[in-house]
Amino acid sequence: MHRFLEAFFSPHAFRQVFPDVWNGFQTNIRMMVLAELLVLAFALAIAVIRGLPGRGAWPLRALAVVYTDAFRGTPLILVAYMLALGLPGLGIHGISNRSPFVYGVAALTLVYTAYVTEVYRAGIESVHGSQRMAARSLGLSYGQALRYVVLPQAVRRVVPPLLNDFVGLQKDTAIISVAGVTEATVQAQNFGSSYFNYTGYVVAGVLFIFLTIPLARFTDHLVRERELRERALAG
Amino acid sequence: MKVLLVAATAVALATAAVASAGPASTPPTMHPGVLTVGLDPPAVGFQVGTLRGQKVLNPRGYEIDVAKGIAAQLKISKITFVKVPFVVLFRPGAKPFDLAFEESTITVARQKAVSFSAPYFAANQGVLVSKKIASEGKVPKSLSDLRQLQVCAQAVTTGLDYVQHRLHPAKRPLIYQTTAAAFTALQNGSCDAFVMDVPIVASQKKTKPSAYGPVAGQIITNEKYGAVMTKGSKLKPFVDRAIRTLTTNGSIAKWQKKWFNINFSKLHVLK
Numbered sequence: 001m002h003r004f005l006e007a008f009f010s011p012h013a014f015r016q017v018f019p020d021v022w023n024g025f026q027t028n029i030r031m032m033v034l035a036e037l038l039v040l041a042f043a044l045a046i047a048v049i050r051g052l053p054g055r056g057a058w059p060l061r062a063l064a065v066v067y068t069d070a071f072r073g074t075p076l077i078l079v080a081y082m083l084a085l086g087l088p089g090l091g092i093h094g095i096s097n098r099s100p101f102v103y104g105v106a107a108l109t110l111v112y113t114a115y116v117t118e119v120y121r122a123g124i125e126s127v128h129g130s131q132r133m134a135a136r137s138l139g140l141s142y143g144q145a146l147r148y149v150v151l152p153q154a155v156r157r158v159v160p161p162l163l164n165d166f167v168g169l170q171k172d173t174a175i176i177s178v179a180g181v182t183e184a185t186v187q188a189q190n191f192g193s194s195y196f197n198y199t200g201y202v203v204a205g206v207l208f209i210f211l212t213i214p215l216a217r218f219t220d221h222l223v224r225e226r227e228l229r230e231r232a233l234a235g
Numbered sequence: 236m237k238v239l240l241v242a243a244t245a246v247a248l249a250t251a252a253v254a255s256a257g258p259a260s261t262p263p264t265m266h267p268g269v270l271t272v273g274l275d276p277p278a279v280g281f282q283v284g285t286l287r288g289q290k291v292l293n294p295r296g297y298e299i300d301v302a303k304g305i306a307a308q309l310k311i312s313k314i315t316f317v318k319v320p321f322v323v324l325f326r327p328g329a330k331p332f333d334l335a336f337e338e339s340t341i342t343v344a345r346q347k348a349v350s351f352s353a354p355y356f357a358a359n360q361g362v363l364v365s366k367k368i369a370s371e372g373k374v375p376k377s378l379s380d381l382r383q384l385q386v387c388a389q390a391v392t393t394g395l396d397y398v399q400h401r402l403h404p405a406k407r408p409l410i411y412q413t414t415a416a417a418f419t420a421l422q423n424g425s426c427d428a429f430v431m432d433v434p435i436v437a438s439q440k441k442t443k444p445s446a447y448g449p450v451a452g453q454i455i456t457n458e459k460y461g462a463v464m465t466k467g468s469k470l471k472p473f474v475d476r477a478i479r480t481l482t483t484n485g486s487i488a489k490w491q492k493k494w495f496n497i498n499f500s501k502l503h504v505l506k
Contacts, residue, residue: 088423
């Protein structure tokens with residue numbers, strides 16, 4: 001028991017390792033915030049593209065389907081390797097001389113946009129078709145009906161699953177360590193490998209948990225609020 | 236109870252007798268008659284081979300010659316080579332191999348978790364720079380030059396330890412999980428200067444001269460490589476004796492010349 005506590009919960013090791021892990025964790029937070037903002041925007045755009053009506057939009061819809069299928073099915077670690085180790089060698093101006101941080105955010109965005117696109121799409125499809133028809137019959141264009149009638153309801157409905165995906169994204173920032181980004185888990189690994197003490201991993205784990213708990217409570221709050229509102233409407 | 240105790244003592248004595256008889260006759264390997272050797276290729280010069288799952292096929296290099304030499308000294312005819320990632324090599328606990336050759340520097344901290352054989356190679360840290368840095372004329376001539384570059388290192392190496400605790404570069408170092416990933420980063424310009432054992436970077440440069448800039452020099456760290464074994468391994472005295480024999484009979488020197496043939500003492504020293 002003593003050895004277990006010493007290996008994972010040593011106060012002495014905590015003091016030594018905390019500044020490094022905290023320093024690395026700020027990189028995780030930066031990656032996460034950037035990626036989440038990009039994901040929100042791109043995923044909405046792709047979900048809308050997937051729902052475009054008419055024959056003329058077929059190539060766009062097909063592209064959107066191919067993209068979501070490809071990146072939802074590819075492990076993040078592979079995408080991170082491909083971008084961070086593959087792209088710089090191509091010598092493409094503006095793409096090949098980015099930092100591992102940028103490639104990391106790009107990998108997270110590519111993979112999570114594919115997930116979140118599906119979440120948005122489920123939301124859009126959950127809005128009954130009669131609403132859209134009603135909006136069109138009032139003289140709203142396709143775009144206006146989408147903007148003012150469908151999306152507000154759709155987005156509100158998908159907030160809980162969306163935040164759930166973001167919890168996943170936050171944790172997956174640790175995977176970006178393979179691209180060479182010095183984040184919290186790498187710092188913990190460095191310490192662990194030099195001193196054979198794993199307190200650093202516990203510190204990193206606790207930091208990740210602290211980051212996700214507020215998000216989880218916020219999701220609960222949103223769900224409860226919506227329930228109350230809908231009950232009020234029904235009553 | 237007494238009978239039981241006597242029986243237990245007898246068993247203990249018998250085991251002790253077998254154990255003490257052991258060293259004289261057969262070396263205590265994991266599987267009798269087979270030497271299981273851990274590797275993590277590629278490290279040009281030291282070990283290259285084809286990876287098939289956990290097995291390493293047709294390994295070649297200095298460390299392979301040393302491993303075979305040790306097996307011959309121990310009169311073991313069969314060697315199995317298995318891949319053991321370097322990042323988990325120094326994890327405490329029982330190892331899935333008898334001994335591992337992975338250019339591992341003997342350090343006091345690591346000795347708390349594993350046992351090392353007698354040294355079979357001496358090395359310093361080396362600095363290999365990217366082509367970009369070379370073309371910009373920024374090849375470091377001193378440690379303070381090096382501090383200004385984007386330095387990279389491999390996780391869990393003495394090179395990384397040096398970078399983080401001695402060099403303190405201006406930009407945060409990039410850390411890669413494998414040597415191959417770090418060399419790729421250097422080749423594609425993500426990393427300016429890779430700090431790694433000088434024989435490894437020098438051999439890599441020799442194999443792919445056009446992929447990198449020059450070896451800027453070496454940093455004197457006086458490191459000694461030892462084969463890694465489970466802490467307290469009973470095989471250690473056998474391996475140490477074999478390495479001493481291979482050193483005194485000139486085999487070690489012969490193999491070093493065969494695989495490296497680089498005069499490291501002529502390399503510029505970064506101070």
